[in-house]
Amino acid sequence: MSVxxxxxxxxxxxxxxxxxxxxxxxxxxxxxNLRALFEAARWSASAANEQPWSYIVATRDQPEEFARMLSCVEDINQPWAKFAPVLVLGCTRLTFEHTGLPYATAEHDLGLASANLVFEATARGLGxxxxIHxxxxxxxxLYEIPEDVRPLTGLAIGYAGxxxxxxxxxxxxxxxxxxxKPIDTFVFGKKWAMISPLVGR
Ligand SMILES: Cc1cc2nc3c(=O)[nH]c(=O)nc-3n(C[C@H](O)[C@H](O)[C@H](O)COP(=O)(O)O)c2cc1C
Structure with a gap:
């Protein structure tokens, strides 16, 4: 167990x-618990409240669905991901829903939503x-994901053990x-790489 x-x-x-x-x-x-994780993601902030994220979920209780999702995980993650009780695919729309114009913060906003999900999970004793692989x-x-939507991340969810x-x-x-990394390597003040007095000198 991690310290x-x-x-x-x-x-x-x-x-x-x-x-x-x-x-x-x-x-x-x-x-x-799973519903609460996606509800937490739902309340995330996003540029223009566009909410570009979508999640596809598979649990080990549904072996066929789980195997389908696991086949989207690269070999490097297979040895441990195959034992996770839940696998999720995090997707994000790269365009504005109504105009079709490029949505610059699509990946950022999926990251924020997933952060909400992760902290709700932590609060519930889940890991x-x-x-990215x-x-x-x-x-x-496999999931017939539309052209302008990018599957970006997998999320393995369960109780750490x-x-x-x-x-x-x-x-x-x-x-x-x-x-x-130490905090003074990335919090700057007057210019790039000049440490902010907030965190050092
Ligand atoms: C967007 C993202 C993608 C990641 N991709 C992988 C991955 O493909 N395989 C893996 O073993 N860990 C992956 N990680 C986990 C990171 O390696 C891990 O978060 C980092 O080492 C810090 O460890 P911590 O989360 O325990 O603090 C990923 C994490 C993030 C946020």
Whole structure:
């Protein structure tokens, strides 16, 4: 189980407790919990309130649907993702719904919505491991996703656990302390790379 972070400045526990588990308990996630995750995503902010995100969801309780979704996960993520109780595909519309014009913040807004989902999950004792390594073309074909919608991320969701079915390297990574670049490497003041006095000197 991952160790909670040592933050440089105090932050909300939901943020410091969140991590991306590889190992999940062999335990379903209730429909009530899943609905709450998507409801949390629903209330995310988006440019012009466009809400460009969509999620496609498959649970291991429906083996055929789960296998279909798992086939959209790249090999590099297969060894651990195949044991997740829930797999989700995060998609985003690249154009404004009503005008068809390009929507510049489509990927940003899906990220925000997924962040809402992730923190609701954390509050409910669930873990989420996002994946950029997915087969987008395959997902588009399998789920008949419209041309202007981009399947961007996979999300593996479940209760973090010590899964003995995983290779040891994954178990070790789950136990490692999470790390981040220091805050003074990315908060600037007068110009680029000039550290803001808020966080250092
Ligand atoms: C958009 C996104 C895509 C990611 N893609 C993958 C992935 O394909 N495979 C993987 O093992 N982890 C993936 N991760 C997890 C990151 O590696 C992880 O968030 C990072 O190492 C920080 O660890 P933490 O989330 O436990 O703090 C992804 C995370 C995000 C936000």
């Amino acid at each position: 909670s972070v040592q933050s440089a400045f105090p932050i909300n526990e939901l943020l410091s407790k969140r991590w991306s588990p590889f190992a999940f308990e062999d335990r379903s996630v209730s429909e009530e 989420v491991h996002q994946m 997915i087969h987008r073309d395959r997902a588009k074909e 010590d899964d003995w079915r995983l290779p040891q390297s994954y178990q070790q990574e789950d136990q490692a302390r999470r790390s981040r």
